[in-house]
Amino acid sequence: MSLKSFQNLTSRVIVLPEDNIDTDQIIPARFLTTTERSGLGKAAFYDWRYDDAGRPRNQSPLNLAGQGGHAILVAGSNFGCGSSREHAPWALLDLGVKAVISSDIADIFKSNALKNGLLPVEVDRKTHRRLLKAPGEEVTIDLETQTVRFGGKWQAVFKVDSFARYCLLEGVDPLGFLMQQLPAIKEFEKGRA
Amino acid sequence: MSVAETKPQSLFEKLWRRHIVVEEESERPAVLYIDLHLIHEVTSPQAFDVLAGKKIRTRRPDLTFATLDHSTPTLPADNHGVLPYATPAAAAQVNALIRNCREHDIPLLGLDDPRRGIVHVIGPELGLTQPGKTIVCGDSHTSTHGAFGALAFGIGTTEVGHVLASQCVLQRQPKTMRVTFNGALSPGVGAKDMALAMIADIGADGGQGYAIEFAGPAVQNLSMEGRMTLCNMSIEAGARFGMVAPDEKTFEYLSGREFSPLGDSWDEAVAEWRTLPSDPDTVYDREVRINASAIPPMITYGVSPDAAAPVDGRAPQPKSDIEKHAAEYMKFDAEQPFSTATVDRVFIGSCTNSRLSDLREAASVMRDRKVKEGVTVLVVPGSEAIRAAAEAENLHLVFLNAGAQWRNSGCSMCIAMNGDQGEPGELVVSTSNRNFIGRQGRGVRTVLASPATAAASAIEGRIADPRPYLTMTGKQNRCH
Ligand code: SF4
Numbered sequence: 001m002s003l004k005s006f007q008n009l010t011s012r013v014i015v016l017p018e019d020n021i022d023t024d025q026i027i028p029a030r031f032l033t034t035t036e037r038s039g040l041g042k043a044a045f046y047d048w049r050y051d052d053a054g055r056p057r058n059q060s061p062l063n064l065a066g067q068g069g070h071a072i073l074v075a076g077s078n079f080g081c082g083s084s085r086e087h088a089p090w091a092l093l094d095l096g097v098k099a100v101i102s103s104d105i106a107d108i109f110k111s112n113a114l115k116n117g118l119l120p121v122e123v124d125r126k127t128h129r130r131l132l133k134a135p136g137e138e139v140t141i142d143l144e145t146q147t148v149r150f151g152g153k154w155q156a157v158f159k160v161d162s163f164a165r166y167c168l169l170e171g172v173d174p175l176g177f178l179m180q181q182l183p184a185i186k187e188f189e190k191g192r193a
Numbered sequence: 194m195s196v197a198e199t200k201p202q203s204l205f206e207k208l209w210r211r212h213i214v215v216e217e218e219s220e221r222p223a224v225l226y227i228d229l230h231l232i233h234e235v236t237s238p239q240a241f242d243v244l245a246g247k248k249i250r251t252r253r254p255d256l257t258f259a260t261l262d263h264s265t266p267t268l269p270a271d272n273h274g275v276l277p278y279a280t281p282a283a284a285a286q287v288n289a290l291i292r293n294c295r296e297h298d299i300p301l302l303g304l305d306d307p308r309r310g311i312v313h314v315i316g317p318e319l320g321l322t323q324p325g326k327t328i329v330c331g332d333s334h335t336s337t338h339g340a341f342g343a344l345a346f347g348i349g350t351t352e353v354g355h356v357l358a359s360q361c362v363l364q365r366q367p368k369t370m371r372v373t374f375n376g377a378l379s380p381g382v383g384a385k386d387m388a389l390a391m392i393a394d395i396g397a398d399g400g401q402g403y404a405i406e407f408a409g410p411a412v413q414n415l416s417m418e419g420r421m422t423l424c425n426m427s428i429e430a431g432a433r434f435g436m437v438a439p440d441e442k443t444f445e446y447l448s449g450r451e452f453s454p455l456g457d458s459w460d461e462a463v464a465e466w467r468t469l470p471s472d473p474d475t476v477y478d479r480e481v482r483i484n485a486s487a488i489p490p491m492i493t494y495g496v497s498p499d500a501a502a503p504v505d506g507r508a509p510q511p512k513s514d515i516e517k518h519a520a521e522y523m524k525f526d527a528e529q530p531f532s533t534a535t536v537d538r539v540f541i542g543s544c545t546n547s548r549l550s551d552l553r554e555a556a557s558v559m560r561d562r563k564v565k566e567g568v569t570v571l572v573v574p575g576s577e578a579i580r581a582a583a584e585a586e587n588l589h590l591v592f593l594n595a596g597a598q599w600r601n602s603g604c605s606m607c608i609a610m611n612g613d614q615g616e617p618g619e620l621v622v623s624t625s626n627r628n629f630i631g632r633q634g635r636g637v638r639t640v641l642a643s644p645a646t647a648a649a650s651a652i653e654g655r656i657a658d659p660r661p662y663l664t665m666t667g668k669q670n671r672c673h
Contacts, residue, residue: 017514017515018515018518019497019515020397020398020496020497022497022627022629024627024629024630024631024632025629025630025631028631028635029608029609029610029632030609030610032235032263032610033235033264033279033280033282033283033285033286033610034238034282034286035238035239035242035285035286035289036238036239037239037242037350047630047631047635052617052635052636076515077398078397078398078401078431081397081398081431081497082333082627082629083332083333083627084236084331084332084333084347084348084349085235085236085349085350086236086239086331086349086350086351087350104398104401106398106401106431107401107402107431107433108333108347108348108349108433111348111349111352112349112350112351115349115351115352116351161222161365162219162220162221163220163221163222163363166220166221174351174355174363175243175247175351175354175355175358175359177221177363178224178355178358178359178361178363179249179358179359181214181215181224181359181361182359184214184215184224185214185224185226185359185360185361188214188226189226189360
């Protein structure tokens with residue numbers, strides 16, 4: 001897999017104000033019996049988007065995902081907590097979500113998201129509170145300068161791991177980087193044998 | 194000696210340093226060497242696909258070990274030898290792992306292997322998990338193995354591919370946190386209660402960015418099983434790493450296991466392991482202190498593991514819209530005593546609480562008693578070896594006589610991928626680790642608890658305090 005690159009993104013936001021949205025919400029476990037990584041968009045937030053009979057819930061803001069430029073999800077704190085399933089970012093991307101903004105995003109989700117070109121954006125609490133109240137707002141995320149801009153003059157900074165940022169901006173696959181380290185890895189193994 | 198060499202180091206820092214292939218810099222994470230890579234059917238197929246696409250073979254199949262647990266049925270095969278898979282996809286996933294392991298020469302505990310079981314149960318049981326090792330698995334509860342003084346953490350599927358290809362991961366060094374449990378546990382209180390009390394204290398994201406070291410007399414006094422339960426739940430506090438310093442108990446547990454070192458190698462290994470505990474005066478980035486003697490049996494009442502409270506307490510007044518929503522989902526009224534909540538199902542199992550000591554704890558409550566009418570109880574041992582050991586001491590008869598089901602090993606209702614699940618609206622008291630909405634089946638309300646609390650709840654058909662059962666049988670033994 002070559003990594004998808006990410007430069008900047010301007011899009012309307014979908015707001016899910018709940019804290020601690022775990023990966024079982026993002027993709028329920030019953031959809032994990034797959035050996036594929038594509039086509040998981042239908043399963044994304046399935047129980048939030050469909051009722052017990054499988055009918056779409058009309059009032060779910062997630063119905064907008066991917067439509068009319070709704071590619072940014074603003075969520076409550078501790079987004080993506082729970083399991084290490086990479087199916088969570090795969091499902092979100094397939095649904096049309098390209099970035100998630102929160103005050104804090106769980107470690108493993110963040111790491112998985114970055115490896116798939118889904119940008120996790122952690123902003124300060126004030127900006128977060130403001131965005132939680134602004135469904136439909138148009139937001140620009142600039143990875144090069146690590147800034148979020150919206151509402152004319154509101155601007156906030158965020159930080160993405162520098163290596164992940166480099167990989168995303170340049171479209172570099174970290175696996176390639178690791179494979180280049182093989183001589184050092186073999187040397188390390190010799191030293192321990 | 195430089196300052197860096199004389200600075201006291203924590204267990205975590207020692208292990209981290211010993212596994213660095215390429216140092217971390219501001220521009221990139223460290224290249225960290227992995228001693229043991231555990232894999233299972235759910236998070237590995239896409240990683241093998243990536244390797245196949247790049248024509249890369251698994252670099253160190255000898256450091257890789259596979260088991261089947263998540264999608265695997267816990268009911269036996271029918272007369273034709275056909276296993277009752279939940280879906281064709283589940284069967285395909287299991288078969289994909291079998292095929293990938295064959296193609297990559299990776300040892301696999303297959304469906305009929307008497308050692309097969311949940312990935313975090315079999316590692317320690319086989320002696321694969323050892324102090325000082327770096328251990329990864331595409332599974333967030335990999336922190337369990339930290340109970341042995343290993344540096345163990347969950348990774349995603351892309352990283353599973355990285356480890357298969359290179360035996361390394363790219364990882365930045367986390368901060369360190371020490372959680373000290375002072376005092377001694379009260380009767381009827383165990384490691385699960387300690388874990389829930391800690392998560393309630395620091396929050397579901399309180400450990401975010403940290404490696405936790407569990408310390409203090411109450412941790413030292415835990416059995417290895419109890420330490421595993423505690424480290425297992427680190428991730429529910431947001432921490433990817435949980436660990437306990439290795440000691441005589443650790444060595445005793447590992448001695449004579451299938452993959453433990455033997456003879457002179459054993460003595461050398463133990464000598465090495467003795468150097469691992471944190472140096473005196475180590476400074477941690479954060480310190481948390483908890484009085485273990487004040488911890489009662491705990492349960493959760495919400496939809497996040499930090500919504501935990503004493504089992505004999507009452508549901509709190511929701512303080513935010515989110516808590517209100519959780520209370521509505523769980524159908525707990527404010528101020529309602531937990532003991533008035535009717536239980537539909539009880540699950541005793543998962544990598545948190547499915548070891549022999551957990552089954553003994555549950556059996557001690559259920560012995561010569563009957564499960565309340567209308568309550569479905571599943572007891573699922575963590576591995577086939579545990580199942581055999583439990584059957585050898587007739588624990589299965591205790592459960593069966595009480596009216597519970599006794600299953601083959603697997604993740605089962607912890608993640609509800611294999612067909613074992615609750616019905617919408619049901620209240621399940623579960624010894625697993627996550628009470629997320631829908632985790633145990635769509636619309637299921639999960640209450641996390643210790644094996645003793647789960648067993649007492651099965652008997653009473655409502656959320657029940659296990660302590661009266663211990664005094665009723667005159668037993669003052671601790672759960673762990
Ligand atoms: S028992 Fe549950 S938490 Fe443990 S590995 Fe299986 S699904 Fe994951």
